[in-house]
Amino acid sequence: MTETAVTTKRRSHAWALPNLLTYGRCLAVPVVAGLLLASGENWTRWAALGVYTAAGVTDFFDGYLARAWQQQSPIGRMLDPIADKLLVAATLLVVVANQTLVGWTIWAAIIILCREILVSGLREYLAELKVRLPVSTIAKWKTAFQLVALGFFIVGPSGEAVLPGSLKIGETLLWVAAVLTLYTGADYLQAAIGHFGEDEGP
Numbered sequence: 028m029t030e031t032a033v034t035t036k037r038r039s040h041a042w043a044l045p046n047l048l049t050y051g052r053c054l055a056v057p058v059v060a061g062l063l064l065a066s067g068e069n070w071t072r073w074a075a076l077g078v079y080t081a082a083g084v085t086d087f088f089d090g091y092l093a094r095a096w097q098q099q100s101p102i103g104r105m106l107d108p109i110a111d112k113l114l115v116a117a118t119l120l121v122v123v124a125n126q127t128l129v130g131w132t133i134w135a136a137i138i139i140l141c142r143e144i145l146v147s148g149l150r151e152y153l154a155e156l157k158v159r160l161p162v163s164t165i166a167k168w169k170t171a172f173q174l175v176a177l178g179f180f181i182v183g184p185s186g187e188a189v190l191p192g193s194l195k196i197g198e199t200l201l202w203v204a205a206v207l208t209l210y211t212g213a214d215y216l217q218a219a220i221g222h223f224g225e226d227e228g229p
Contacts (some may be wrong), residue, residue, distance in 0.1 A: 041072060044171055045079065045088075046106070047105050047193065048085040048088055049085070049106045049110050050106070051082070051085060052072035052082045052085050052086065052110040052111075053106065053109075053110045053113060054115060055078050055079070055081065055082035055114065055115050056082075056110075056113045056117045057080050057117075058075075059075050059079050059082070059114070059117065059118060059121075059181070060117050060118070060121050061107075062074050062078065063075050063077075063118075063122065063125060063157050064121060064124070064125065069185045072181065072182050072183055072184075072185040072186075073185060075142070075181050076178060076181045076182045078213060079114070079118065079177070079178060079181055080115055080178065083114075083174050083178075084105075085179060086107075086110075086170075086174075094187075099189070107215075108147075111170065112143050112147065115143065115173060115177065116140055116143065117175045118180070118181065119136045119177070121140065122144070122177070122181065122183070123136060123184075124179040125184040127181075127194075128180050128198075128201075131201070132198045132201060132202065134205075135201045135202050135204070135205035136201070136205075137196075137208060138205040138208055139173060139201075139204060139205055140210050142208045142212040143214055143218070144213060145213075145215075145216070146215050149215055149219045152219070153219055163211060163214060163215075165207060165211050165214070166207075166211040166215075168207060169188050169204050169207035169208055169211055170198050172178035172180075172203050172207065173200075173208075174191035174200065175200055176197045176200035176201040176204055177201075178197075178205075179193050179194060179197025180197045180201075181195070198206060199204045204220070
């Protein structure tokens, strides 16, 4: 395959459906934040939950479709984890800012954010050494717990009218995610530590 053909293929994959879903997830971040920072009426909470849920669903389908259709691309591999982290980090910051998430549970949010920054730094460092840091099964469970937990915080007090105690459920799930976050963060650090001090090579 010629260099021109390879370049054309990469460009076509950049605008393939799996990547479009990832782009959509990135665009959903300011929409969710804006709705949560709006007037605080019930409908804005439910609308934010709808956009957030749609974004979470794309997290599964973009990777699945990219593998099934063989449309994996460098930009997709780069943006997929970034989109996840943007959605989680922005939502955590906003629900703390609007005082839906309060008290000791804020520490769970801090743990999750610190871990995301640590792992992102490790991945960037190891990428320069051509070393991959694959996502573990427990890390996927961690992501699932925190995504569901944040859904309860997004709907907030409006959800209490539908399911009493929903905020407590969200707090519990977020703490479970925080514990798994500590475990997976330590696991990734242990996997990476053996490469510390290595040269990037020629």
